[in-house]
Amino acid sequence: MFGLDKKDTSLLIVVALLTLLAPFILNPFPSDSAMAQFNAGYPDLMQRFVIFGIFAVGFNILFGLTGYLSFGHAAFLGVGSYSAVWMFKLLSYNIIPAVVLAVIIAGLFSLLIGFISLRRSGIYFSILTLAFAQMSFALAYSVLSNPKFNLTNGETGLQVYADDPQWLHGANMPDVPHLFGLSMRSTYTLELGPWAFDFNTGYYICAIVMMVAFYLAIRIFRSPFGMMLRAVKSNQQRMNYTGLNTRPYTLAAFVISGMYAGLAGGLMAAMDPLAGAERMQWTASGEVVLMTILGGAGTLIGPVLGAGFIKYFENIFSKINDNVLHGWFAFLPDGLEDFVVTIIHPFVGKGWHLTLGLLFMMVVIFLPGGLVEGGQRLAAWVRSKRNKGQDDETTGKTEPAE
Amino acid sequence: MGILEVKGVNKRFGGLQALGDVNLSVAENTVHAIIGPNGAGKSTLLNCLVGKLIPDTGSVMFDGQSVLGRAPYEINQMGISRVFQTPEIFGDLTVMENMMIPCFAKRDGSFELNAMPSVGSQKDIIEKAESMLDDMNMADKRYMHAAALSRGDKRRLEIGMCLSQEPRLLLLDEPTAGMARADTNNTIDLLKQIKDERDITIAIIEHDMHVVFSLAERITVLAQGTPLVEDTPENIKGHPKVREAYLGESA
Numbered sequence: 120m121f122g123l124d125k126k127d128t129s130l131l132i133v134v135a136l137l138t139l140l141a142p143f144i145l146n147p148f149p150s151d152s153a154m155a156q157f158n159a160g161y162p163d164l165m166q167r168f169v170i171f172g173i174f175a176v177g178f179n180i181l182f183g184l185t186g187y188l189s190f191g192h193a194a195f196l197g198v199g200s201y202s203a204v205w206m207f208k209l210l211s212y213n214i215i216p217a218v219v220l221a222v223i224i225a226g227l228f229s230l231l232i233g234f235i236s237l238r239r240s241g242i243y244f245s246i247l248t249l250a251f252a253q254m255s256f257a258l259a260y261s262v263l264s265n266p267k268f269n270l271t272n273g274e275t276g277l278q279v280y281a282d283d284p285q286w287l288h289g290a291n292m293p294d295v296p297h298l299f300g301l302s303m304r305s306t307y308t309l310e311l312g313p314w315a316f317d318f319n320t321g322y323y324i325c326a327i328v329m330m331v332a333f334y335l336a337i338r339i340f341r342s343p344f345g346m347m348l349r350a351v352k353s354n355q356q357r358m359n360y361t362g363l364n365t366r367p368y369t370l371a372a373f374v375i376s377g378m379y380a381g382l383a384g385g386l387m388a389a390m391d392p393l394a395g396a397e398r399m400q401w402t403a404s405g406e407v408v409l410m411t412i413l414g415g416a417g418t419l420i421g422p423v424l425g426a427g428f429i430k431y432f433e434n435i436f437s438k439i440n441d442n443v444l445h446g447w448f449a450f451l452p453d454g455l456e457d458f459v460v461t462i463i464h465p466f467v468g469k470g471w472h473l474t475l476g477l478l479f480m481m482v483v484i485f486l487p488g489g490l491v492e493g494g495q496r497l498a499a500w501v502r503s504k505r506n507k508g509q510d511d512e513t514t515g516k517t518e519p520a521e
Numbered sequence: 522m523g524i525l526e527v528k529g530v531n532k533r534f535g536g537l538q539a540l541g542d543v544n545l546s547v548a549e550n551t552v553h554a555i556i557g558p559n560g561a562g563k564s565t566l567l568n569c570l571v572g573k574l575i576p577d578t579g580s581v582m583f584d585g586q587s588v589l590g591r592a593p594y595e596i597n598q599m600g601i602s603r604v605f606q607t608p609e610i611f612g613d614l615t616v617m618e619n620m621m622i623p624c625f626a627k628r629d630g631s632f633e634l635n636a637m638p639s640v641g642s643q644k645d646i647i648e649k650a651e652s653m654l655d656d657m658n659m660a661d662k663r664y665m666h667a668a669a670l671s672r673g674d675k676r677r678l679e680i681g682m683c684l685s686q687e688p689r690l691l692l693l694d695e696p697t698a699g700m701a702r703a704d705t706n707n708t709i710d711l712l713k714q715i716k717d718e719r720d721i722t723i724a725i726i727e728h729d730m731h732v733v734f735s736l737a738e739r740i741t742v743l744a745q746g747t748p749l750v751e752d753t754p755e756n757i758k759g760h761p762k763v764r765e766a767y768l769g770e771s772a
């Protein structure tokens with residue numbers, strides 16, 4: 120279906136179901152229970168899941184296929200956000216021109232940075248991209264925000280003011296980002312007994328965009344172009360001596376992933392019409408690297424999983440404070456309760472990075488292929504359990520010996 | 522006029538004269554071997570032919586066109602394919618994918634943004650790659666990762682990849698270095714077969730005299746960066762200058 124083989128089609132369908140049913144899947148606990156803490160099905164967070172999913176899927180086209188590790192992709196995300204907010208300021212709150220411009224500007228910007236950075240490979244390439252991203256951050260934070268020429272509005276962040284032109288703004292259009300009048304913020308809450316499920320317009324728009332982005336990524340992975348990118352990662356020398364010019368291949372991959380980042384940035388601004396320089400900082404660039412590696416670089420679904428995983432931690436674990444912990448362990452005797460809370464305290468709340476760091480270490484050491492490898496091993500283990508006693512010959516692939 | 526004409530090539534690395542006034546003419550559809558003791562400049566010469574090094578002076582003409590100043594991929598697109606001393610293949614890709622990439626390079630040139638159709642829909646490429654795998658007797662290994670192949674199979678694959686580009690000149694850099702006897706003989710047979718079945722010129726750099734004398738029609742002996750003699754294998758065998766270069770003056 121859609122020009123994909125059977126396996127990829129089923130993967131796409133699984134992703135589509137997961138994203139469409141996310142409001143249910145992410146809210147498994149009744150809203151008045153103690154476990155409601157762990158519900159992630161609120162619009163803000165769901166939007167972030169899919170937006171960072173797009174970001175990571177695009178990053179994976181560069182890093183997963185060609186092996187070029189960019190530490191500057193947040194710059195394209197930020198550029199996308201700024202472009203989108205400018206469209207809101209100049210035209211109207213309609214998200215279509217905003218997102219389109221975000222993708223175009225991010226594409227042009229990545230063409231420039233990629234053209235220069237790709238003159239080097241390996242660690243030097245990473246450092247060059249990092250340098251460019253930090254320069255972009257400095258530009259956005261201070262240089263391009265002065266009274267004569269204020270493009271980014273400095274540390275306040277770029278936002279829409281009442282006296283902005285908004286030439287195409289219709290009288291009956293909402294004063295928040297919308298798609299032809301359909302507000303991104305409108306949410307329908309379905310109450311089912313103690314459960315509450317939020318269906319948010321913005322989330323579904325992002326989810327549809329992510330599915331299209333994911334579908335395009337599958338096509339790229341399976342195309343001759345995708346194969347060439349994997350060949351670049353495998354052996355550049357052989358590429359050159361096979362009559363293939365590696366530079367335009369890597370540059371194309373860089374620009375495509377930059378456009379994905381711009382798309383994510385544009386959507387981010389479409390959900391909340393504000394763009395700040397911190398979006399371009401190197402920690403943001405590092406985050407997408409973590410997402411991709413955690414999920415499984417070079418796999419299709421890995422980056423989406425990684426993005427969801429990290430965003431879940433950031434938003435859920437960071438909310439567990441001492442009061443919540445005391446609530447959980449209230450059944451223990453007083454002294455013991457305090458002791459347990461003291462032990463857990465550094466790993467939750469503000470210390471969520473610590474837990475994430477430990478998990479990241481474990482994944483990199485024990486599952487170099489990321490969460491996807493974990494899933495594959497689990498599936499293989501289940502299969503071998505099921506087949507125990509039966510014919511052992513047919514299980515597993517025949518691994519050639521070296 | 523040979524298909525490859527090297528005239529007055531000099532290459533110096535600091536104080537070392539790696540190549541001194543090298544003249545070489547490789548005639549079309551022959552197997553031409555370049556031999557010489559270690560440090561004679563064989564690999565430097567080869568690197569000058571494929572664009573990895575640029576000679577200080579002199580000219581290298583392939584089929585009437587200069588190759589100097591062109592990038593390796595451009596020279597390859599002109600019709601020169603190179604087999605490396607240690608097989609250079611795409612280790613992370615399957616054998617079939619390895620074979621398809623040069624077919625794409627032949628069909629689409631040095632760059633093509635072919636990002637939407639699937640690889641499986643490129644029937645002409647698949648057909649060509651499959652028939653080349655058959656020719657190389659590797660059809661049964663098509664789904665294996667190339668990195669997992671034996672040394673001999675890697676060499677076979679690399680030669681097959683070069684051939685599927687239909688080059689006019691095939692350069693081989695010590696194709697049997699580090700191989701077991703059986704693998705060496707297989708490679709010789711393969712190269713003989715290629716020479717008989719295809720319109721192709723082969724230039725080969727080799728240490729192993731067994732390989733050289735079973736394949737070559739012309740031999741150039743290189744010593745200290747300069748060609749000593751160029752002749753047929755029969756005449757080279759007993760040539761006093763060659764003995765001297767290989768075994769030292771007292772021999």
